[in-house]
Amino acid sequence: MRKRAALLAITAIVLLVPPVLTVFAQNPVTINGAGATFPYPLIDTWRTQYQSVEPSVNINYQSIGSGGGVKQFLEKTVDFGASDAPLSSSELERAQNAVHIPETIGSIVVSYNLPSVPEKGLKLTGPVIADIFLGNIRKWNDPQIQSLNSDISLPDREIIVVHRSDGSGTTFVWTDYLSKVSREWHDKIGTGKSIQWPRGIGAPGNEGVANAIKGNLFTIGYIELSYALSTGMPYAFLQNREGVFVEPSFETIQAAIESSATSLPKGDESWEEVSTTDAPGANSYPIASFSYILLYKELTDNPSIDHRKAETLVNFLLWAITDGQQYADDLGYVPLPESVVKLNQETISSLTFNGQPIVVAAGGQAGAGQIDQRLELAALAGVTTAVVTSAVYITYRRRKSRFGSITSRKDISSFLVKGSPRGDRVFRFIAVATAGYTLFLIVLVAIATFAGSSEAFVREGFNFIVGTDWNAVEGRESYGALPYIIGTLASSAIAMAIGVPISLGIAMFISDMAPRKLTAPLSFVIELLAAVPSIIYGLWALFVFRFWVRDLIELPLYNAFGGSIPLFARTPFGLDIFTAGIVLAVMIIPTVSSISREVMRAVPNSQREAAYSLGATRWETLRMAVFPYARSGLFGASILGLGRAVGETMLVTMVIGNAIGLAAIPNTLFSPSQTLASLIANEFNEAVTSFHTSALIGLGAVLFLLTIVINIGARLMVSRIQKIERVHE
Structure with a gap:
């Protein structure tokens, strides 16, 4: 040994x-x-x-x-x-x-997806771009755009605006340019890394905006020139300050920098006033930075x-x-x-x-820092060797006296029997500790969220709950959570309306209708789907499923009812609250169906046998014998699904469209929106001011309260159902 x-x-x-x-x-x-x-x-x-x-x-x-x-x-x-x-x-x-x-120096280009203009070269001016993003120009064949492109036949289709959903320097440079060329933009929106967009759908990063433009016809957005070149996306020629339409290129960007950055501050001085957009010069591209x-x-x-x-x-x-x-x-x-x-x-x-x-x-040669690091490594190696050696020795000693401390099964059982005071005390301590941990965790989360959001609630008051503005531009900061509360509830309601009936159907089939050979494999597949991370569902929805929804569901509904039913009266593009609701439904179906299946299996067979003996059909048996017995459990399964839908983050962020402010309140099924969780995910990493950070934590506090209200309501409903069941018994 x-x-x-x-x-x-x-x-x-x-x-x-x-x-x-x-x-x-x-x-x-x-x-x-x-x-x-x-x-x-x-x-x-x-x-x-x-x-x-x-x-x-x-x-x-x-x-x-x-x-x-x-x-x-x-x-x-x-x-x-x-x-x-x-x-x-x-x-x-x-x-x-x-x-x-x-x-480095780069530029921002206006990219688009127009079948009639598959190549670069669409001509646009700064004021026209500002009006498109403000919502003043909504059709591609608007006279202001058509007059600049008389040689091109532009379609009579709605312009779909795509912007960044996260805080970004690209947005800062873009809004800096629009503020210079449009007085309305300057007064209403301003310049910032994160702003309140008047319209459009949001996507994270240059990559996200580029993918959204490429994946949807009649879109327009802003991306870096390098992304446009690497992906082969078309981009517009912009009119500069001298009235010349300029293509973004090495020469035109360099000309803009040379004409606007004639006197730069030192590196340790403030660069806040440095701006190279809308530069003078006939050969200057207007959005360089x-x-x-x-x-x-x-x-x-x-x-x-x-x-x-x-x-x-x-x-x-x-x-x-x-x-x-x-x-x-x-x-x-x-x-x-x-x-x-x-x-x-x-x-x-x-x-x-x-x-x-x-x-x-x-x-x-190693400097002082190198020597220090090597000493640290030597110490780490010594400690690691000592630990491994000690572990080997301890293992050896334990193997030698493996059963020395416990001589018989009687010694083990004496610790666990009910009458043992020591065992009872330990068991009571473990039970109380585990139960108290839940309460402690809830209190801890509540304290952290409400303390972190105090600034937002103090400065905004009740308007934080019922307000619709969400403006992170410094000097204009204003935050309201109502659009995102509505977005959260609406997307979850769509998910429940679709997901719960399907889940109950799956549970009924597995528990009462499926052949025995099919029950186990089907149950395994359902449980496997429940274990799939939400990010996987999100990627699938973003790159595959949303196009199916748009082409097979949304477009037929829009063409058939768009002119008569307001619920469908918006051109669909696949990134909206309806798509988010469907994908949420797909995600919650495994959870709800698995729990519902076990609840229905727990119904005593005597209930079914009694119904069959009275001549009931299978559907009548399920409706009159199984459902009443399992009603409270099925309701609990649905509430668990609702809880997951309300709190889901990454999946929703990828497909809901990430609108801001009033634009986030959906007025049709095909409108972009945003949830409490998705807005936190989009902006928390970029929140710099304490007010902005507090407002985002405040959204977390609202979401926390929302889940508590949902769970309390669920408990009351379950209690009521149980009382009704006892009365009928």
Whole structure:
């Protein structure tokens, strides 16, 4: 036995030593960043190319949107942030030591899906685009659009607007341009990373907007030029300030930057007023912009950065703004001008670590940070080896005296018998603790949500519940939850109306009608569907199912009843509350049907036999003997399905259309909407101001109260049903 233990210890050490030595040999460093989707293709290219320059350096960049990048930068959870919009004055107050490093230049294009204009070249002006997004222009053949494109026959179809559902720097640049070219947009909407859209459907990220445009005819939206080029999507030629229709290209974007960015601030100064949209010059494309990397000038302000990571980060940035610019052109970006590169180099050289300029160790020699990290690794290796050795020894000792402490079955049973005081005390403690845990958890959640949402409720009052505005633009912030309460209830009602009857039908078939050989496999399949993650349902719905719903259900209903029944009087495009309700129904069917099946199986066979003996048919037996007996259980199963539908997040976010404000209140089955959960998912990661964050937590508080009300109502209904059953008995 001792030889076996020694052999196990030696084997463990042999297995541990090579990975530890490998770590010492490679000593990798991972730089974590997050933010704008705009530069993601370029940063991802940098990631792969820089591996050939520094194999031990890993760049981990998450394209979560500019708002999310700024939030994580301010919270210091990443090594660097990335944003298409410079930090605002309120954000700079929270990060007074921040610096801006322009990493690349890109542009935003107006993309569309028009069968009559399959290629690029549709002509549009700034005021016309603003009117489309404001809802003043609703048809493709509107005279204002047709007059700009006299050589094209535009269709008499409704324009479907697609916008970002998440907070983004792309939206900031887009709204900055619209605010310059449209007084109405400036006064009503303004400029921001997250705004209250007057109309349209929302999609997360440039990828989401691009997919929504490609997947639906007669759509229009804004995406980065790089995404349009990589996906082959058509884009419009825009009229610039000089009245010239300009195609977005390397030359026109560079001309816009050169004419508008003649005097840039230093990296550690405010860039809030820097704007390169609507630039002067006959050859300037009107929607061009920098994208920024955000850092702290004193890198120790970020606790995740040690000395070695600081050196590595500086090396990477110096490479990215110089050698890394060679990859920009092929991806649809414009390399930085020499003047901007020089400005960036000055900014990077001003970065410090513990107040000292960052000096890159030559020849790969380890600096203080490297030595510290290696000491940590050595300590970790020692502790790991000690733990493994101890575990082997303890295993050996336990095997030797495996049954030493328990001599007989009588010793085991004496602890568990009812009369044992010790066993009774332990059992009582476990039972009370597990029961109290539920109450404790509910109280904890309630305290956290209501404390976090206090600012929103104090500033908005009862209007937070009944208000319809949702405007996150700084200086215009106003939040109301009513549209999303309605969206939550409406989508859940559709899901219940479709899902519950189907679930009961499945349960009836399995419990009372299916052949015995088919019962087990069918039950297994239903339970397997219940285990499928909601994100899988969401992806399937987004890329496959919504097109089936649109083409096979929505369009026939619209063509048949759209002109006479208001419920169907909107052009369907597959991303709406009806699709969300159907997919929610598909998701809750396995849960409701599985529970209903077990409830119906629990009905005593004597009930069925009595009905059959009286000459009842199978349907009559189910209706008069089974359903009355199982009524409360079936109702409980339906409430569980409702609870899952009300709280579902990712699936709904993908297919409901993500409208904002009044536009989120559905007036037809084919209207885009948004739920409480989907709005939280869309915006929480990008919420920077405390008011915005509090409002989103307030939505969580409303959803919490909504679920409590639903459950209380369900309990009352079950009690009433049980009383009625007892009266009939």
